[in-house]
Amino acid sequence: MLWPVSTDRKYREMIRCPKNEFGKPTSWSVKEIPPKISPYKNKRPAGKGFEWRAITAKNGDTIFHVLALANSKRGNYKAFLTLQEPQDRFMIARFETHPSHPGIHYHTWCKSQNIPACPNSIEAPFRIPKPENVSQHRSNVAFSPQSFWLAACNAFNVIFGPADQLRLL
């Protein structure tokens, strides 16, 4: 199954829309990553040196998962935004920083692409900011797992706290 999105605008809206936490975040773990909060079909090892943490969050009736993976020794940090559909899950974007590309950036899909459901590997080639603009965005942010978690939740607009309280603000 493919998620039939025909414009990149929709992907951007899914990244930006506010998402209220739906259940509490998991603790950090080095165990296998369960598929229910990941973009992958099957459970996967976290990877050597990686720990992971996840939260499920909702915009209206639309359910998303944010899964962060951190390897602090290598300075390798990535977070997936996954859309939960009744039958399948679709990775909308990956927010990351790693030694092979400088600076923090997203990978997502461009308008000609439909998103494959629960793939074995994820190739989302459209990069924001574009690599040629990277000098403007190069930063020496040194993340810890916790500061990356907060940055990723902020990047995907996850709002912590009960939705009922937010309505009173």
Ligand SMILES: [Zn+2]
């Ligand atoms: Zn990258």
